[in-house]
Amino acid sequence: xxxxxxxxxxKGPEELAITAFERGHFTSxxxxxIPYWIGGRVAERDELIARTPEEHRARDIDLRMRTEVVELDxxxxxxxxxxxxxxxxxxxGYDKLVLAxxxxxxxxxxxxxxxxxxxxxxxxxDGQRLMDTLERTRGRRAVVVGAGYIGVEMAExxxxxxxxxxxxxxxxxxxxxxxxxxxALVHGAMNxxxxxxxxxxxxxxxxxxxxxxxVAVATAAGDEYPADVVVLGIGVEPRTALARAAGLPLGxxxxxxxxxxxxxxxHEDIWSGGDCVEVLDLVAGRNRHIPLxxxxxxxxxxxxxxxxxxxxxxxxxxxxxxxxxxxxxxxxTGLREKDALAAGLRFVTATIESTTTAGYYPGAAKTTVKMxxxxxTGRLLGVQIVGGAxxxxxxxxxxxxxxxxxxxxxxxxxxxxxxxPFSPVWDPILVAARRAVSAVRAADA
Amino acid sequence: xxxxxxxxxxKGPEELAITAFERGHFTSxxxxxIPYWIGGRVAERDELIARTPEEHRARDIDLRMRTEVVELDxxxxxxxxxxxxxxxxxxxGYDKLVLAxxxxxxxxxxxxxxxxxxxxxxxxxDGQRLMDTLERTRGRRAVVVGAGYIGVEMAExxxxxxxxxxxxxxxxxxxxxxxxxxxALVHGAMNxxxxxxxxxxxxxxxxxxxxxxxVAVATAAGDEYPADVVVLGIGVEPRTALARAAGLPLGxxxxxxxxxxxxxxxHEDIWSGGDCVEVLDLVAGRNRHIPLxxxxxxxxxxxxxxxxxxxxxxxxxxxxxxxxxxxxxxxxTGLREKDALAAGLRFVTATIESTTTAGYYPGAAKTTVKMxxxxxTGRLLGVQIVGGAxxxxxxxxxxxxxxxxxxxxxxxxxxxxxxxPFSPVWDPILVAARRAVSAVRAADA
Numbered sequence: 101x102x103x104x105x106x107x108x109x110x111k112g113p114e115e116l117a118i119t120a121f122e123r124g125h126f127t128s129x130x131x132x133x134i135p136y137w138i139g140g141r142v143a144e145r146d147e148l149i150a151r152t153p154e155e156h157r158a159r160d161i162d163l164r165m166r167t168e169v170v171e172l173d174x175x176x177x178x179x180x181x182x183x184x185x186x187x188x189x190x191x192x193g194y195d196k197l198v199l200a201x202x203x204x205x206x207x208x209x210x211x212x213x214x215x216x217x218x219x220x221x222x223x224x225x226d227g228q229r230l231m232d233t234l235e236r237t238r239g240r241r242a243v244v245v246g247a248g249y250i251g252v253e254m255a256e257x258x259x260x261x262x263x264x265x266x267x268x269x270x271x272x273x274x275x276x277x278x279x280x281x282x283x284a285l286v287h288g289a290m291n292x293x294x295x296x297x298x299x300x301x302x303x304x305x306x307x308x309x310x311x312x313x314x315v316a317v318a319t320a321a322g323d324e325y326p327a328d329v330v331v332l333g334i335g336v337e338p339r340t341a342l343a344r345a346a347g348l349p350l351g352x353x354x355x356x357x358x359x360x361x362x363x364x365x366x367h368e369d370i371w372s373g374g375d376c377v378e379v380l381d382l383v384a385g386r387n388r389h390i391p392l393x394x395x396x397x398x399x400x401x402x403x404x405x406x407x408x409x410x411x412x413x414x415x416x417x418x419x420x421x422x423x424x425x426x427x428x429x430x431x432x433t434g435l436r437e438k439d440a441l442a443a444g445l446r447f448v449t450a451t452i453e454s455t456t457t458a459g460y461y462p463g464a465a466k467t468t469v470k471m472x473x474x475x476x477t478g479r480l481l482g483v484q485i486v487g488g489a490x491x492x493x494x495x496x497x498x499x500x501x502x503x504x505x506x507x508x509x510x511x512x513x514x515x516x517x518x519x520x521p522f523s524p525v526w527d528p529i530l531v532a533a534r535r536a537v538s539a540v541r542a543a544d545a
Numbered sequence: 546x547x548x549x550x551x552x553x554x555x556k557g558p559e560e561l562a563i564t565a566f567e568r569g570h571f572t573s574x575x576x577x578x579i580p581y582w583i584g585g586r587v588a589e590r591d592e593l594i595a596r597t598p599e600e601h602r603a604r605d606i607d608l609r610m611r612t613e614v615v616e617l618d619x620x621x622x623x624x625x626x627x628x629x630x631x632x633x634x635x636x637x638g639y640d641k642l643v644l645a646x647x648x649x650x651x652x653x654x655x656x657x658x659x660x661x662x663x664x665x666x667x668x669x670x671d672g673q674r675l676m677d678t679l680e681r682t683r684g685r686r687a688v689v690v691g692a693g694y695i696g697v698e699m700a701e702x703x704x705x706x707x708x709x710x711x712x713x714x715x716x717x718x719x720x721x722x723x724x725x726x727x728x729a730l731v732h733g734a735m736n737x738x739x740x741x742x743x744x745x746x747x748x749x750x751x752x753x754x755x756x757x758x759x760v761a762v763a764t765a766a767g768d769e770y771p772a773d774v775v776v777l778g779i780g781v782e783p784r785t786a787l788a789r790a791a792g793l794p795l796g797x798x799x800x801x802x803x804x805x806x807x808x809x810x811x812h813e814d815i816w817s818g819g820d821c822v823e824v825l826d827l828v829a830g831r832n833r834h835i836p837l838x839x840x841x842x843x844x845x846x847x848x849x850x851x852x853x854x855x856x857x858x859x860x861x862x863x864x865x866x867x868x869x870x871x872x873x874x875x876x877x878t879g880l881r882e883k884d885a886l887a888a889g890l891r892f893v894t895a896t897i898e899s900t901t902t903a904g905y906y907p908g909a910a911k912t913t914v915k916m917x918x919x920x921x922t923g924r925l926l927g928v929q930i931v932g933g934a935x936x937x938x939x940x941x942x943x944x945x946x947x948x949x950x951x952x953x954x955x956x957x958x959x960x961x962x963x964x965x966p967f968s969p970v971w972d973p974i975l976v977a978a979r980r981a982v983s984a985v986r987a988a989d990a
Binding site: 130132133136141142147148249392393394395397398401413414415416417418419420421422423424429431433458460461462490492493494495496497499500501503504506510512513514515516517518519520521522523525526527534 | 575577587843859864865866868874905940941949959960961962963967970
């Protein structure tokens with residue numbers, strides 16, 4: 101809908117007719133806000149909705165809700181859509197096509213995975229279904245499978261609703277988007293918040309009662325975790341079956357491949373963006389699937405410009421992500437150790453502890469910053485931050501520095517905002533950079 | 546002392562003898578923290594002290610407290626120092642000299658300016674004297690002269706101590722380091738906090754009682770503002786009389802001129818840094834006097850490296866500063882409109898309102914961002930931010946982008962941290978950049 105809106109801004113209805121198909125009940129909402137609604141910090145579901153179907157229609161967008169596109173006929177320049185209420189189908193022609201089919205929660209093929217009370221959380225419809233379960237159940241035990249962003253945010257949300265939460269995750273530490281040493285800090289904090297975490301847990305089965313409702317989660321280790329609700333937070337995958345069937349180019353992750361103007365490769369009149377595409381990781385120098393609302397919104401702007409006859413590009417990402425679990429803030433950008441190894445890079449790491457404000461300022465919170473820098477060149481490769489209030493958004497400093505290709509020596513000299521309520525005299529990012537400069541020198545001495 | 550400490554790290558006492566002279570009672574403290582101690586947010590003065598004289602001496606630095614250097618004999622490579630307690634003087638020779646004489650509050654030559662209860666706030670000794678006055682006076686009326694960083698921070702501090710505060714300032718709006726339209730937001734917020742501000746106020750005289758204590762401040766408009774304490778916040782100037790007398794090169798502001806390794810220009814064995822030097826403003830392409838603890842600390846590291854036989858440089862600044870007055874956060878980096886005009890640049894401006902978190906997230910605070918971009922090239926020139934909690938440190942994004950010479954179009958594509966507790970889906974900086982991109986296009990259409 102961001103693309104549709106932007107295209108409409110550039111071309112009026114006399115120049116461009118826009119038809120949009122949406123299989124769900126909602127448009128233009130903040131999927132990232134779902135955990136905060138579930139957890140009760142956002143009071144009403146509809147606060148997450150930026151623009152209703154009626155608002156889109158008022159801007160001359162022919163928006164067909166609860167209508168699923170089931171086939172793309174690229175040669176015929178038409179799509180076949182099914183009204184999910186009536187089952188009726190018809191074909192709609194196009195000159196320009198935008199695919200924004202998003203992603204869907206990964207659901208491993210396990211016994212019981214389709215049971216009642218087992219929920220993925222990707223769309224607002226998913227969120228509503230989970231909310232219905234939470235309101236119906238009298239039990240207070242929740243099992244979250246997966247400890248990535250969705251997993252930890254849902255764990256916080258369920259704690260917020262008074263559930264006793266167990267997070268089962270495969271890896272050594274939660275937050276596998278961080279290196280394990282930084283993930284360990286998240287682990288410790290989650291446990292102190294009363295969230296139970298189980299590392300190395302391979303889920304093998306969801307146990308159900310006679311009414312087909314989940315009652316426990318079983319793991320390969322032979323353990324069973326009782327559950328009144330199960331939330332799947334094991335990631336999402338591009339929803340590209342339609343594109344695949346039409347022969348459009350997909351990458352390793354199954355996401356659509358586009359050029360920098362978000363046109364599907366090899367197809368001048370087809371654009372795609374959001375959670376169903378791969379994006380260029382500028383630091384790793386390769387494509388990745390990074391489903392994130394902020395990228396999707398930028399894609400929408402770029403696609404809308406292209407459809408509307410303008411010009412814009414999405415140059416790529418550096419892999420920035422921020423999150424929180426209760427009071428703990430978590431951030432990362434660029435490469436982890438394993439990403440750098442996979443990219444064939446030699447690097448050093450520097451990990452420092454500092455505070456988010458001057459140490460003497462009331463409310464100074466501890467923050468840990470880990471920085472990766474390339475050997476010899478000293479180029480900044482990545483930053484991870486775990487700490488108290490004021491930690492996470494500092495990652496933006498590193499995100500800009502990564503985009504600019506700065507060395508850690510250049511980072512040390514950055515003129516960052518300093519005053520006691522906001523930072524120690526050396527910002528934690530600069531402290532980490534100083535340590536990284538020394539590490540680069542020592543490694544190549 | 547940062548330079549001395551860094552030099553000591555690189556060379557032990559057998560290789561390098563270090564003597565340091567300090568006229569005051571304190572070393573290595575956070576001058577920027579003084580307003581928070583005065584205001585009672587930091588309980589004890591000594592919390593501001595990072596390292597005591599004894600700690601420096603334990604690292605083999607011959608630190609002479611309450612000892613003022615009164616003459617530099619460059620030809621003879623020696624300095625004359627006076628013990629401020631005994632009045633005794635003697636000469637000390639050197640091979641390498643570091644001048645870190647700092648700055649002093651500007652004190653216009655006005656009747657009564659030297660009265661009791663009239664305080665500048667630059668050193669911890671200054672702060673202690675002000676604290677003594679505040680503890681002695683039974684009055685509750687404070688007049689702050691000047692509405693820059695020190696002025697507004699001291700206004701907040703005095704409000705925190707229960708004073709009725711009037712801020713007299715010359716300009717149209719407080720915070721002249723911002724453009725007047727952004728300063729107006731600070732003005733409004735200060736008034737709502739109960740701080741009275743008087744614009745266009747030219748102080749002509751401090752009225753005193755028979756005991757030589759300030760009782761009121763008179764302005765050119767003929768008004769008198771009763772005062773039980775007067776705080777001067779009209780800026781500081783480099784304390785370089787000693788350097789001037791020795792014939793060392795000074796810039797327009799009176800600050801010492803150095804090269805990028807912080808050596809005084811033309812003097813291989815003399816370094817200077819901190820509030821007594823000018824720094825290169827990388828955006829304006831000219832020198833400026835920017836007294837700020839974070840720069841001083843970086844200078845100390847660079848000088849210490851040089852003195853210790855290593856190599857480091859301080860490439861310059863982009864003019865970043867952050868501050869707060871009660872709950873209002875204030876930040877700026879790069880050029881204001883008048884700076885850009887003075888630099889001969891043609892530019893556009895874009896001002897937007899947004900929130901510090903997703904709009905629906907509890908605690909979302911309003912934030913206003915103003916961005917300047919060069920016409921034709923679209924190069925980012927400056928950013929100013931005024932808003933609630935979470936506003937100020939976003940200026941770092943712009944500070945890094947300025948350092949990298951990015952265009953506003955490049956800023957729009959930055960991969961910044963997004964999650965509802967931390968940012969709207971478009972960070973306010975990106976929203977401003979989008980508006981600036983449109984303004985650049987419109988200006989050159």
